[in-house]
Amino acid sequence: MSVEFLTYAALGARLNISAAAARSLARRLHLPRSLSEDGKALVSVDLAEVRHTPHPPGGHRAGEAVQLRAMIVTLQAEIVQLEARAAGNRADFEHERERADRLIAEVLQATAETTAAREATARLEGEVAALRAAVRTGSSDENHGHSARRVGHVAASLVEADRRASRG
Template structure:
């Protein structure tokens, strides 16, 4: 069949569809369009190439509405399930966050105690080294009295460190 130049109304009448549907069909198919002298749109179309069978509008719309309503109900139920699942995950997250905060506080406390113990150990080791040097240097009465005081001080430091380590 040869190419015909039709208005949207004429194309719609030939295909048994509305002029708006004919215009939409022409746009979808990319048919060449032009304007007539009176300002109306004209479409160049080969009707043999267009195999268009319109569906009855009443049946299609009613069926689509029922399907859409069913899909909306299904999606709403799915959203409710996802929200419930998200709330459960949120509760788990909050619980784990609190647990992590408690563990972090314990780690910081243990780190502080370890640092204090290392400092006390270093101080006590220094005192023991000083006593050893004093003992090697000689054992005069003056030196002996000083060493005895240092030993007493060392013993008191050990007892204090032991009490701190025991938690009392």
């Protein structure tokens, strides 16, 4: 419990550490410092209050450094493998995206053709219904000529629709 004034070298010797480590410890603990008559720094310290356990010598840390370097090399190799896998996945993604774009274009084309076919079917059904109504209402020669023309239009419409379907 007594306060002592020690140089960094003396503090290091008491704590079994180097003078540089003692200086660093004094800074970390905010120990009061002053200068001696010969210009050396003195640290005011109560050694009973300082709880410091020195680290093992650098030889043990060298083994840790070798292990860490080996781990770094392993992780770098793993990064290279993951980047290669990511590039392959990206290529697969781009291929599937192009395929999806082509399929969407085909679906849009089929939808347009289906809509056109439905419209043509509705128009032809309307013409057939009109012909049937005309046949039911009378069979005069004038009506017969008109019906024949309408049948010709229906036949022409069917042929045109068939040609469009065979082109698409």
